[in-house]
Amino acid sequence: MRFIDEIRIVIGSGHGGPGAVSFRREAMTPRGGPDGGDGGKGGDLILRATPHLNSLVDYRANKKYIAKNGLPGEGAKSSGANGADMILLLPKGTIVRNMEGQVLADLADMDECVLLKGGRGGKGNHFFKTSVNQAPEHAQPGEGGEEMEVTLELKLIADVGIIGFPNAGKSTLISRISAAKPKIADYPFTTLVPNLGVVKVADFKSFIVADIPGLVKGAHQGVGLGIQFLKHIERTKFFIHLVDASGLSQRDPLQDYEDINNELKMYDEANQDKDGFFPLTNRTQxxxxxxxxxxxxxxxxxxxxxxxxxxxxxxxxxxAYTGKNIAELMTFLTQNLFEQEENSL
Ligand SMILES: Nc1nc2c(ncn2[C@@H]2O[C@H](COP(=O)(O)OP(=O)(O)OP(=O)(O)O)[C@@H](O)[C@H]2O)c(=O)[nH]1
Ligand SMILES: [Mg+2]
Structure with a gap:
């Protein structure tokens, strides 16, 4: 299945239905009073986070998501039915922005929100009857819904992000510490999309680690797979900066470390003006x-x-291959993760 983490769609709430103009008609009451009912409310546009999705791929097929309109009011004071809501099921961690880049909703912090309210239904002529106007001939139109173009941007939610050059062993590490089974191979760019792994630790605690495709020097200019996947570790508490110490890559581990940090710096510079951006360079590594x-x-x-x-x-x-010091690394990570949490309580 393709991994899609950014997509542009049109969303809208429904219009309110118009109120009715109607007069009671019964055999014995030739000039019956006004009985036009109210229009129904337009459907809301609702965002709902679900843990069962981790890609926006489902939103590729259809570009427009509009809630239903409320139905018109009818005679005999009967109200029109409300329009059905449009509920967008989205992966947890999806951010919705308008075309100016402003964050309208962030599903990292909440599970559900009404993004666009449906229009109110108009009042029927029954509502306008007063002592001086016993037979109003007018009813209210329904209130309009809202429509706008937005981008959905998925930022996966993880506690720890693994960064490093291709082939550093990021996927090997995540496969060792969690149940994740990413592809591991002796060539660069084996991992093409982010993988998440749940690491279970003592006391029923667990944390989530993200393995993202490797970075290379010049990634910010699009070299290799580029830096597009860094957004998935923007919200992690810290990074494991994994360095290939073997020398088998013919690169210098110290230079690799510096190059990756430089790419993080470039990423921050490119994104610093974005609404809701968390810089990567001041994250603990x-x-x-x-x-x-x-x-x-x-x-x-x-x-x-x-x-x-x-x-x-x-x-x-x-x-990561033989498992040496992995248990120590996990203890160290756990301490840092959960101590930070306890301190912030
Ligand atoms: N000798 C040795 N080889 C390792 C170790 N960890 C990983 N490797 C090997 O290094 C190669 C790359 O490992 P991966 O886990 O695929 O590397 P990656 O960082 O995920 O690479 P990309 O997905 O391309 O970014 C594989 O052949 C692994 O078997 C290790 O601790 N020792
Ligand atoms: Mg990999």
């Missing part, structure tokens, strides 16, 4: 050196020292 099964003790010690000297960071060293 845990630097994790992967594939240490291919290094000697001495090589690893030197690499750690180099990271410390050049960037003042203390990397955690693992092998």
């Amino acid at each position: 845990f630097v994790v050196l992967n594939k240490i099964d291919t290094l000697s003790e001495a090589q690893l010690t030197k690499l750690k020292t180099d990271f410390q000297k050049r960037f003042n960071v203390k990397p955690i060293a693992i092998s």
Whole structure:
């Protein structure tokens, strides 16, 4: 199934039905009073988040989503039926923006909202009867609905995002710590769409990790798969910055680390004016050196020292392949995630 995370559609609420102009007609009352009923209310345009979707692919087929109009009022004071609501089922974390880019709704924070209210039904002539006007000949028209063009933008919801070069072992790591089964292979750009994995930890707690397609130098200019998937880790609490320490890639792990951080910076610069944007560069990063099964003790010690000297960071060293230090990494992540939560209570 294709993964679609941005799409433009037209949405609308229904018009209110018009009120009726009608007079009672019965055999014994030749000049019956006004009995025109009210029009029905137009349907609302409702957004509803569902955990069962993780793509906007269903919205490709149809570009217009309009609620039904209210029906006209009728004689005998009978009101028109209300128009049916239009309910858009959307993945949790979908953001709805108008054409100016303003956020109208964010389904990360709420499960349901009425985005456009349906128009009120018009009053029938029965409503306008007064002591001085016993036979009003007019009724109200229904109130109009609203219609607008919007973009739906999906930002997956995860607690931890894994960033790094293609082939760094991001998918291998997520497959080891969760039930996610992404494709793993010895060539770059194996992962083409984001994967989510639920990591179960003690005490019935769990957290969600996002594995996104690898970044390369120049990604902000569209090199490789570009930086388009970074939006899916915009809302994570922190990043695992996974570095291929093996040297098998013929690249320098320190340079890789710097290049990825530079791409994050470029992403922030390009998006800083967007409504609701959370910059990536000030997110806490845990630097994790992967594939240490291919290094000697001495090589690893030197690499750690180099990271410390050049960037003042203390990397955690693992092998996603053999599982070395994975348990320690999970304990470390869990502590940071849940301590942060407890502190913010
Ligand atoms: N020796 C060794 N190889 C590893 C380790 N982790 C991953 N690999 C290998 O590295 C290659 C790439 O792994 P992936 O998990 O597909 O890498 P990725 O970061 O998801 O790559 P993209 O999806 O292309 O961005 C595979 O051949 C893995 O078997 C490790 O700890 N040690
Ligand atoms: Mg991958």
